Amino acid sequence: MNPLVDIAQKTCYRLAITNYCGEGGDGMEEYFELLQRSPLFESVDAEGMRHILHCLEAYVSMGGKGEIINHYGDRIVWAGIVLEGKVALIAPGSDGEESSIRLAVPPESFGCSHSCLQNQPSQVTVVARKRTKILFLKLSKLLRREAMGCRYASLVTANLLKQTAAANLAQGRRIHVMSQKSIRDKLLLFLEQSRQEEADTLSAMNRQELADYLGTERSALSREMARMKKEGLIDYCRNEIKILSEN
Incomplete structure (x- = not known):
């Protein structure tokens, strides 16, 4: 067996279905x-x-912390919001x-491209x-001939x-961050990107998730952040981090 698939399938929980759309x-x-x-349902x-x-x-399905939504290697049919x-x-x-590739919080989505193409193996494991x-949706139905004449389907397709x-x-932007050689440069670039976009991505991340995003160890990130705070470059409290100096 492919070792990546074996790793991903060690946990085999699935979310419990709670409600179907009537x-x-x-x-x-x-x-x-x-x-x-x-963004998928804009307008x-x-x-x-x-x-x-x-x-x-x-x-709609629901489950607890640590439960698997999709395994690495699964053939994806449903997108999730x-x-x-x-x-x-x-x-x-x-x-x-x-x-960790990225996080998704309400009302963000995942698996949209795979759902459109169908039967493509997932390159990630999605974990609660x-x-x-x-909310799960079969987005491949947007690409059927009969959907072309539906104004709602056309609107959602444009949004997609x-x-x-x-x-x-x-x-x-992630590739740009990962191309930086030092943890400091990665963090400063990511903070600047987040500030320019006025995004909530950073506040949704804990320290481990931020370290995963930057491609470094949590302990190394914490040490570098402490040095940067001492030098007056940044300030932080829990998950909130801000740039204090441009130099």
Whole structure:
């Protein structure tokens, strides 16, 4: 067996299904306000939400901290949107070590590209970092011929294209950060990127998750942050970090 798959499958929990979308989106109304803040459903009204959730066979699952949503190597059919909690996308290494690729918090999504293409093996394991509720959608149905004449499907498809473009840009920013040689340079660049984007990404990360994102050890990151604070370059409290000096 591929050692990466073996590592990813050591834990075999699955989220428990709690609710299926009924005819016309019945049973999903409590999530509409949150979903309308998701890039995937931008400009979709309540009527459109009912229609598209039913068409995409939406259902909600929930589970506790540490439970597996998707394993590395799984053939992905469903995309997920985080309704509650937080999930981590983790890439297992051949040596047994794991690296966090990114986090997803409400109302962010994961698995969209795989869901569109179908039957493509996942390159990450998706794990709940706390008690989590996920909305699953079969996005491949947006690409069917019958969906082309639906204005709601067309709107969500356009949103999906924009979301995919944004994800590509985010990946480019991550590559830029990882290309820096020192922990200090990686952290300063990441902080500057977050400030320019006015993003909440940093506040959603704990110290271990930040270390994983930067590709370094938590202890080494903590030591470097302490030195930078002493030098007056940054200040921090818990998960909040800010740049004090441009030099």
